[in-house]
Amino acid sequence: MVVAEDIRCSHCGAPVEFTPGEIVATCKYCGFTTVVETGQVFNFEHSLLLNRYDETQIEESIRDWMRSGFLKPSNLAKKARITEKSLVYLPFWVVSIEAKSIYKGIFERITPSIVKEGTIEKEYNWLVLAREATEFPTREYDVPLEGKMPYDFRRIEGFAQILNSEIEKDEATELAKQQIEAHHRFLLQQDVDKIVEMKTDFNVKQAVYLHAPIWFIKYDYRGESYQLLIDGATGTAIKGDIPQKGFGIL
Numbered sequence: 001m002v003v004a005e006d007i008r009c010s011h012c013g014a015p016v017e018f019t020p021g022e023i024v025a026t027c028k029y030c031g032f033t034t035v036v037e038t039g040q041v042f043n044f045e046h047s048l049l050l051n052r053y054d055e056t057q058i059e060e061s062i063r064d065w066m067r068s069g070f071l072k073p074s075n076l077a078k079k080a081r082i083t084e085k086s087l088v089y090l091p092f093w094v095v096s097i098e099a100k101s102i103y104k105g106i107f108e109r110i111t112p113s114i115v116k117e118g119t120i121e122k123e124y125n126w127l128v129l130a131r132e133a134t135e136f137p138t139r140e141y142d143v144p145l146e147g148k149m150p151y152d153f154r155r156i157e158g159f160a161q162i163l164n165s166e167i168e169k170d171e172a173t174e175l176a177k178q179q180i181e182a183h184h185r186f187l188l189q190q191d192v193d194k195i196v197e198m199k200t201d202f203n204v205k206q207a208v209y210l211h212a213p214i215w216f217i218k219y220d221y222r223g224e225s226y227q228l229l230i231d232g233a234t235g236t237a238i239k240g241d242i243p244q245k246g247f248g249i250l
């Protein structure tokens with residue numbers, strides 16, 4: 001953590017704390033967000049999803065997840081030992097965007113093969129994680145956007161960690177476009193076997209900076225350590241490691 005003496009919160013005047021690589025930083029004293037490089041006020045919409053669980057309550061969500069689904073060992077909820085429960089507010093850019101791909105491809109599943117043309121037109125709230133190195137399964141996180149409210153530092157728990165953005169709005173928008181284009185190519189595979197050409201046009205409506213509460217859980221089961229991520233707004237599991245079912249009785 002670096003405290004830049006020359007960068008002060010534009011609202012309360014406290015030194016702004018950040019780690020190298022972070023480009024926007026939120027003041028821990030007043031919740032104001034500042035652009036690190038310039039010291040200017042960050043003037044995009046900054047939103048927050050509220051966490052609804054404390055360390056005891058989240059345990060129930062963990063056990064619920066352990067009990068659910070036939071892939072898990074039947075005694076998992078009973079035998080697993082939870083070794084870590086950390087609440088982290090992860091920064092995201094939510095890019096509201098319209099995307100229209102016009103394509104031409106070859107359908108080879110019949111003989112003779114035929115040329116197909118078509119359009120994929122969709123609207124997204126595309127989520128881009130605003131960290132370079134953090135491992136997070138963004139595509140598997142169904143972010144509950146309907147619950148977002150303006151960022152309010154008073155609603156952040158004292159024990160929680162808040163990560164700042166390392167990615168600028170424009171960069172996030174570019175990433176969203178690339179990822180959507182790749183997604184459309186993926187969708188196209190259902191319709192054609194070979195893509196001859198595809199052109200995607202985008203209409204970016206807005207990009208919102210969002211902090212979302214994620215519980216990082218670690219648990220031990222039969223001597224191995226596993227990870228689980230839980231959405232703190234809804235209590236649902238985002239992704240979790242599942243121990244292999246034991247065969248036999250040993």
Ligand SMILES: [Zn+2]
Nearest residue numbers: 009012027030
């Ligand atoms: Zn401040």
